[in-house]
Amino acid sequence: MTKPHQASRDLSAARRTGTSSRLASFVALVAVAGVTLLGVQQPSNPPAPSYGPGPTASHGYGPNPSGVPTQSSKPTPTLTPVGSSSTAATASDSASVNPTNTLPVPPTTSGATAASTSAAPTPVASTAAGTIATTATGATAAYPTIVPTTTETAAASTTAASTAVNTSRAKVVTNSHRVNGCLDDGCIDDGCLDDGCLDDGCLDDDGCLDDGGCLDDDGCLDDATSTTATTNVPAPTNALFKVGYDDRAFTINGKRKLLIVGAIHYPRSTPEMWPELMRRSKEAGINTIETYVFWDLHEPERGQYDFSTDRANLPLFLKLAHEAGLFVSLRVGPYACAEWNYGGLPIWLRDDPNSKFRTWDPAYMDAMESFVRKAVAVVEPFLPRNGGPIIAMQIENEYGNIIHWNDWHNREYLKWSINLAKSIDAGVPWFMCQQDGTKELIVGCNGFYCNNWIWCNHKNKNDPNTPAMFTELWSGWFQNFGDPRPFWPAEDVAYSAARFYVRSGAYVSYYMWHGGTNFGRTAGNRITTTYNYDAPITEYGFRHATKYAHLAQMHQVLGKYADVIVDNDINGPPGNGDYETHTYGNTSTPNSIVFLSNNNKLDDHDMEFDGTWVKVPHRSVTFLVRDTADGNKWKAVFNTATIQKTTNSDLS
Numbered sequence: 174m175t176k177p178h179q180a181s182r183d184l185s186a187a188r189r190t191g192t193s194s195r196l197a198s199f200v201a202l203v204a205v206a207g208v209t210l211l212g213v214q215q216p217s218n219p220p221a222p223s224y225g226p227g228p229t230a231s232h233g234y235g236p237n238p239s240g241v242p243t244q245s246s247k248p249t250p251t252l253t254p255v256g257s258s259s260t261a262a263t264a265s266d267s268a269s270v271n272p273t274n275t276l277p278v279p280p281t282t283s284g285a286t287a288a289s290t291s292a293a294p295t296p297v298a299s300t301a302a303g304t305i306a307t308t309a310t311g312a313t314a315a316y317p318t319i320v321p322t323t324t325e326t327a328a329a330s331t332t333a334a335s336t337a338v339n340t341s342r343a344k345v346v347t348n349s350h351r352v353n354g355c356l357d358d359g360c361i362d363d364g365c366l367d368d369g370c371l372d373d374g375c376l377d378d379d380g381c382l383d384d385g386g387c388l389d390d391d392g393c394l395d396d397a398t399s400t401t402a403t404t405n406v407p408a409p410t411n412a413l414f415k416v417g418y419d420d421r422a423f424t425i426n427g428k429r430k431l432l433i434v435g436a437i438h439y440p441r442s443t444p445e446m447w448p449e450l451m452r453r454s455k456e457a458g459i460n461t462i463e464t465y466v467f468w469d470l471h472e473p474e475r476g477q478y479d480f481s482t483d484r485a486n487l488p489l490f491l492k493l494a495h496e497a498g499l500f501v502s503l504r505v506g507p508y509a510c511a512e513w514n515y516g517g518l519p520i521w522l523r524d525d526p527n528s529k530f531r532t533w534d535p536a537y538m539d540a541m542e543s544f545v546r547k548a549v550a551v552v553e554p555f556l557p558r559n560g561g562p563i564i565a566m567q568i569e570n571e572y573g574n575i576i577h578w579n580d581w582h583n584r585e586y587l588k589w590s591i592n593l594a595k596s597i598d599a600g601v602p603w604f605m606c607q608q609d610g611t612k613e614l615i616v617g618c619n620g621f622y623c624n625n626w627i628w629c630n631h632k633n634k635n636d637p638n639t640p641a642m643f644t645e646l647w648s649g650w651f652q653n654f655g656d657p658r659p660f661w662p663a664e665d666v667a668y669s670a671a672r673f674y675v676r677s678g679a680y681v682s683y684y685m686w687h688g689g690t691n692f693g694r695t696a697g698n699r700i701t702t703t704y705n706y707d708a709p710i711t712e713y714g715f716r717h718a719t720k721y722a723h724l725a726q727m728h729q730v731l732g733k734y735a736d737v738i739v740d741n742d743i744n745g746p747p748g749n750g751d752y753e754t755h756t757y758g759n760t761s762t763p764n765s766i767v768f769l770s771n772n773n774k775l776d777d778h779d780m781e782f783d784g785t786w787v788k789v790p791h792r793s794v795t796f797l798v799r800d801t802a803d804g805n806k807w808k809a810v811f812n813t814a815t816i817q818k819t820t821n822s823d824l825s
Contacts, residue, residue: 414557416564416601418615420638422679422739423564423602431679431735433728434502435459435686436645438511439490440470441704442689444483446714447490450687451497453710457721458728461500461564463644463682464490466548468507469519470695475540480551484692491555495562502682503552504567507544512651512697512704516570531572533582533589542593549597558600567644568594571607571619587611606644612636617644619684621661624672643673645684648720649707653699660707663720664793667727667813671794674731675755675768677743683724688712723816730796730811734758734766752778752789763805767797783807790814 414426422429435454442450454462470485472478479485494501508531509517522528528536545568555561569590576583591613594603604615609630616635618626627641648666650659670681688706696702705712709721716722731738737758745755751773758765760783769780771789780789782797785807789795793814800808 413560416557418602418640420640421677421742422640425564429679429736429739430460431674431731431739432461432500432502432681433459433731434461434463434680434682435709436463436682436684437687437710438464438467438685438689438704439487440467440484440695441691442484442687442714444486444489447493448497449714450710451493451499453714453716453721454686455497455499457709457725458732459499459686460732461502461682462494462686463502463504463684465504465506465509465511465513465517465570467509467511467513467517468544469513469515469517471548472519472544473521475519475521476543478547478551487551488555491552491562495555499562500564501555501562502565502567503563504570505545505548506567506570507541507548508570508572510570512691512700514695514697516697531569531575531586532580533586538586538589545593546597549599556600563599563601565602565604565615566594566599567604567606568614569605569608572605573608573610604642604644606642609634615639615642617642617680619645619647621647621665622669622672624669624676624678627673627676627678640680641673641678642680642682643670643678644680644682646670646673646681648683648685648709649688649705651688651704651706652701654701655699658705658707663717663723663816664814666720667723668793670724671727671768671796671813672770674738675743675753675770675794679739683709686710687714719816726817727796727811727813730766730798734798737764737766752780754780754782763799763801765799767807769795769797771795 417424417427419429423432424430435457437450437454439447451462466487471480471487480487491501507517511517515523518530522530522537522540525536525540528534528540530537549566552561552563553559555563557564569587572587572590576587578584587608591605591611594614597603602615604617605611606617606619608616612635616631616639618631618641620626623643623646631641646666646669647661649661652658666683670683673681685704685706685708687710688704688708690712691700691702691704696704703712707717707720709717709724711717734757741757743755744757745753751771753768753770753772755768755770756765757767760767767782769782769787769789771778771780771791771793773791775791777788777790780787780795785797787795787797787809790812791814793812795809795813796811797807798810799805
C-alpha cells in the first residue's frame with residue numbers, strides 16, 4: 174500500500190513540474206482512501222442525493238426570553254464537560270466529527286416529537302431539508318440521513334416546462350457519489366483495492382488503469398475516461414428554489430438559513446480529490462462551499478475559454494458540491510487576490526498597453542465584463558432557478574482596501590462594478606467584501622475577527638436590511654519562501670466564528686477550509702507551492718486532527734439550534750464588554766440557546782445565567798442549552814477554548 178508520505182512526494186513532484194498527472198493524483202487519493210477505509214462501513218446502495226428546498230414560511234422574531242442574565246465572580250462554578258474530561262487531542266490525521274456527548278434536541282417548529290432512545294437524546298442537526306440524524310454513540314454514519322420534521326413528505330414533480338417547488342421537508346440521503354464500483358465517497362471498495370493494490374495489475378505503464386480505465390467524470394474508477402477529460406457535466410435536476418435575504422440572514426424559499434461556509438479553491442486540488450473534500454466538509458457541519466473563479470485559468474488567451482479541462486472544470490466542482498448536498502457561494506470577481514499570480518488577472522491583459530487594472534478604464538472594463546458574463550453563463554445550470562447549489566455571487570474583491578475615494582476613476586469603477594452585477598439576472602444575491610459604505614449590494618468583512626465590525630461598521634455604513642457576512646475568517650495564513658509555516662490555534666478560530674454568530678452574524682466562511690496546492694506557476698510573488706494555510710483539511714485532503722474536530726463539534730451545536738438563532742433577534746449587549754451574555758429564543762423553554770462570552774485576554778471568569786454557574790476560560794464562548802433529559806436544567810455543551818479528547822474509535 175502506498176504510504177501517505179510517499180503519496181505526498183508523488184504529488185509534490187507533479188506540482189513542481191506544473192502538472193497534476195492522473196497517476197500522481199490517483200496515488201495521493203489512494204493514500205487518503207487507505208486511511209479512510211479503516212473502520213468505515215459503506216452502504217451497499219445509498220439513495221441518490223437530493224437538494225430539495227425547505228418550506229416557505231414567514232419569520233417574525235421570537236418571544237422575549239424570560240429572566241435577566243447576570244455575571245458575577247461568585248466562586249461556585251460548574252462546567253459540564255462537553256465530551257470528555259481530558260483536554261488533550263490525539264495527533265492523528267483524522268479526527269472525530271462528533272463529540273462523545275449527546276446534546277439536548279430543541280423542539281421542531283412543526284411540533285413533531287423527537288424519537289426517543291434508550292441511551293440518550295439523538296443529536297439532530299437542522300438543514301434546509303430536514304434534520305440530520307446521527308447515532309446515539311456519537312459516531313457519525315457514513316451517509317447522514319435527513320429525517321423529515323413534519324408528518325408528511327412531498328416529492329417535487331417535474332414536467333417538461335418546469336419543476337414544482339417541494340413545500341414539505343423531504344427525506345434524503347446526502348454524500349453518495351458512486352455505488353458498487355470503485356470510489357465510494359472517496360474510499361476504495363467493491364473490487365478495486367486488494368491488499369492495497371488494484372486487482373490484476375494496478376496501474377499500467379501509461380499511468381492509467383489496465384484496460385483503459387482511469388477515472389470517470391465523478392472521480393471514481395471505471396472503464397470510462399479520466400475526470401480531466403470531462404467536457405459535458407449534466408445539469409442538476411432537483412427542485413427549483415428561491416434565494417433571498419433580510420437583515421438577519423440569507424433565505425431559502427423564505428426560510429432563514431445559518432450558513433457555515435468552507436472555502437475550497439477548485440484549482441488548488443485535483444478533481445479526483447473533490448468528492449472526498451466535499452464529503453469531509455459535510456461531515457464537519459459545513460453546509461456551503463465558497464470559491465473564487467480564476468480568470469487566468471479559464472481565459473488563458475483573450476476570447477479562448479476553458480471550463481472543462483482538469484482543474485479548470487468548474488461545472489464538475491459545482492456538480493459534486495450539489496451531489497453532496499452543499500450550497501455554493503461563488504466569488505466571480507474576477508480579481509481574486511488569493512495569493513494567486515496577478516490575483517487571477519490573465520497575463521495577456523497585463524501585456525495590453527491600453528489596459529489599466531481595476532480602475533475606470535474602457536479596455537479593462539470591457540475584458541472584465543466579457544469574462545464575468547461568460548462565467549455566469551457557464552454556471553447557469555447550477556443556479557437555483559435550475560435547481561443548482563449556487564446561492565450567492567461576489568463581484569470584485571477587497572476593492573475597499575485600495576480605493577482612493579478622492580480619485581474619480583476609482584469611484585466610477587466601483588459604481589460600474591456594482592451596476593454590472595445588478596445588470597446580470599443570476600437569481601441570487603450579489604455581494605462585495607471589504608467595501609463598507611456600499612449600500613447597493615451586501616457587504617462582507619475579511620479578517621481574523623469581524624464581530625465588532627457588525628455593529629461598528631455594517632449596521633451604520635452599509636444597508637441595514639442586509640445580513641452580516643464574514644466572507645473570510647482566516648483559519649491560518651499563507652507562507653512565503655524563507656518564512657516559518659504560519660499557525661493559528663483551533664481555539665481562537667472557533668472563538669472568532671462563535672463571536673460573529675453570537676452577535677447576529679449568519680454567514681461565516683473559513684478561509685481556508687482546505688488550502689491545497691499552488692500548481693505550476695499559479696502562486697503569487699514569493700508564495701510557497703504549498704497553500705496548506707493551517708486549514709482544517711490539509712493540503713493533501715487529510716483532517717487537521719485538532720482544528721477539524723473542534724470546529725465540527727461547534728458546528729454540531731450551531732446546526733441543532735440554527736433556526737433558533739436566525740429566527741430571533743440578538744438579546745443582550747452588542748457592545749465590547751469583557752463579559753457578555755446573549756440569548757436566542759424563549760429561555761423558559763428548550764427552544765433556546767445562551768452564549769456566555771469571556772472576552773478578557775488573561776483571566777478566566779465565573780459567569781451565571783438563570784441560577785447556573787459556569788467558569789468560562791479567557792477569550793472563549795460557552796454554549797448553554799436546556800437538557801430535556803435532566804429536568805430542563807441548563808447544560809454547557811461546548812466551549813471554544815476547550816479541546817476535547819479524540820480517540821481512534823472516533824475516526825472515520
